[in-house]
Amino acid sequence: MQSAAPSAPFAGPFAIGTLSATDQELFPGLVVPEGRVLDLRTALGEPALTTRGLFERWDEELPRLRALAADVTGDAWQPLDGLRVHAPVAPRQVFQSGANYRQHVIDLEVAHRSPDDPRTVEEARAEIAAVMDRRAAEDLPYVFIGLPSAITGPYDDVVLPAWAEQPDWELELAAVISRPAYRVSVAEALEYVAGYTIANDLTDRATVFRRDMKAIGTDWLRSKNAPGFTPLGPWIVPAESIADPGDLRVTLKLNGRTMQDESTEDMLFGIARLVSYASQTARLLPGDLVLTGSPAGNGMHWGRLLRDGDVMDGSITGLGAQRTRCVAEGAS
Structure with missing residues (x-):
């Protein structure tokens, strides 16, 4: 049933998701209410980063995420439309x-x-x-x-x-x-x-x-x-x-x-x-x-x-x- 991701609002300046482009690898994304997404592998300089990996050092990364969400200009941000939205995290338990x-x-x-x-x-x-x-x-x-x-x-x-x-x-x-x-x-x-x-x-x-x-x-x-x-x-x-x-x-x-x-x-x-x-x-x-x-x-x-x-x-x-x-x- 997956189609273009809806623009349902969420509280606060940003949220975390797991997304992918067609036939591409999943990536942890910083999602903002404007309907744009930042690939956190690139933004944080970690090509192998997963959403779960982000939570493993959540307290350390949270200030950086706030700063990234404060500036949604630049070519690194991409539209949410057209991306596949997956379960936001792969838990162990x-x-x-x-x-x-x-x-x-x-x-x-x-x-x-x-x-x-x-x-x-x-x-x-x-x-x-x-x-x-x-x-x-x-x-x-x-x-x-x-x-x-x-x-x-x-x-x-x-x-x-x-x-x-x-x-x-x-x-x-x-x-x-x-x-x-x-x-x-x-x-x-x-x-x-x-x-x-x-x-x-x-x-x-x-x-x-x-x-x-x-x-x-x-x-x-x-x-x-x-x-x-x-x-x-x-x-x-x-x-x-x-x-x-x-x-x-x-x-x-x-x-x-x-x-x-x-x-x-x-x-x-x-x-x-x-x-x-x-x-x-x-x-x-x-x-x-x-x-x-x-x-x-x-x-x-x-x-x-x-x-x-x-x-x-x-x-x-x-x-x-x-x-x-x-x-x-x-x-x-």
Whole structure:
């Protein structure tokens, strides 16, 4: 589906992307709102530089990026139109947060409740809401691991595997790590975040829970990690350009109809708590992603799952927008 990159606005004077000209190598680009791009391999004098390599010394390079973005004159800047936009970074690790939006969890619990549940829908929602409030106050985030191989570009087609019976959308805010983080506190966690981007964490609802081994619980490998199940980008916007990541609008439209439209304010656990929590067990590395969960309005809520030909438009305040088309496996 990739075509000329749209000119969706982003916050601040610049963002980071990964781009390529036709049949050319990928390059890390400094993108400015005027719709121009600077190849950072040339600008920084490093022919082998990658976007992930940039984040490995983010604190050092950030002042240079600010200076470069302040002057968009000169032949080194090229128009964004005509360039292919890829996923903005190739992470080594992807940390995904589940059950992190209050209304989303309530909707899912109600949708998946047993037919024999004696409670009315209203009673079930009230009880689940009380559990969510206690969890936010007393419990820990729920974080699991995703595969980098599931990541695809923000305008690429998404292939729906033939085995996926209930493919669903889940638009999310993603934090990008700037330096190694291990056992960092909540108070210092945001110091390890370089910026933010958009992720659509697709899920096959039919395979989330193991039917053959119910005691084991969720099967995230099967349900979330098909190739292309995580459209990412288009840009990584520096954290300094986002005034409050806890107050951004997450919006997904399916074929033009708004399905998700919620503020990150509805998150049970904010970005600092998620980053800190993940770092208590794992060492987070530069360029890694921490996905923060998806708000209410997924397909299970609407009773409408993804199918061949669907087009998803996802946007988050200040981060631009992505557009992906669903293609059934084997479809021409």
